[in-house]
Amino acid sequence: MIEVEALTKRYGSTTAVDGLTFTARPGTVTGFLGPNGAGKSTTMRVVVGLERATSGTSRVDGRRYADLPAPLHAVGVMLDARSAHPGRTAYKHLLSLAQTHGIGRARVREVLGQTGLEAVARRRAGTFSLGMGQRLGIAGALLGDPRTLVLDEPVNGLDPDGVLWVRRLVRELAAEGRTVLLSSHLMHELALCADRVVVIGRGRLLADASVQEVVDRSERAGTVRVRTTDPERLARELLAAGAEVTPQEGGALHVRGATVDDVGTAAQRCGAAVLELAAEQVSLEDAYLQLTADAVEYRAAGASGGAR
């Protein structure tokens, strides 16, 4: 279990993490989501003891990282896929990590197998592709058979097979009762493997919810689209019933504050023939973009809002 409470981390005048509170629970994959510069990596570095918080606390299984008796067995960490010495083979890299923590060679071979690196175990890490480096990073995280895993962008650079493999792996680790905290800046990626998402922007918590809840809370959730032969009459009928109505092109209306059933019966009441009627689907990416719209450090030229 990871418990982050009122965590703040400042670098000079930059506030990277700003009063952040969330919990990642055992048996659960918690997705940690936010645009570039949101503070995900900084939070993870504080959780695993690589940075000191300016204020607030972070605990793993009820203890501060520094107080864990056997950190590698408590928390497996992959923060930087390029952390292995380029001149060392994958096997030697894992072995040296294992030996400093009293872990045997058998476990090194086991994690090489688990991460699909057996065939390249004798190759130097410096010759690895980004995807192979990610696998090696994950192998290092698994080495101590930890109850908690902290993985920063583990699918970054993986090919589609690798992405599937990571999804399956994190699901399996959670099914074994472990706590998995996994960062990404892609909502749809987390939607496929996370039970919950903690969304941050500019160091602050924007949402701590299931993926479905994030979608449901999105502005457009609960909107009904209707196209009718008499949009003005139907709009009057819906407004009288207390709904919000926004006219669209081609005689369509966007209706908030009414269900599909409400709109259908209102149309029947006022005699407007319905040509189309459906609840608007909100994509995960739309919901995420709405949530983080004010928290994006930089936007691509031409995107709404311009540079911030």
Ligand SMILES: Nc1ncnc2c1ncn2[C@@H]1O[C@H](COP(=O)(O)OP(=O)(O)OP(=O)(O)O)[C@@H](O)[C@H]1O
């Ligand atoms: N060592 C540091 N010194 C100064 N500023 C830092 C340092 N580390 C991070 N920052 C700043 O803190 C903010 C949060 O950065 P962080 O890397 O935690 O974000 P992130 O969500 O992981 O982003 P990304 O997806 O780009 O990795 C950014 O504005 C970053 O420039």
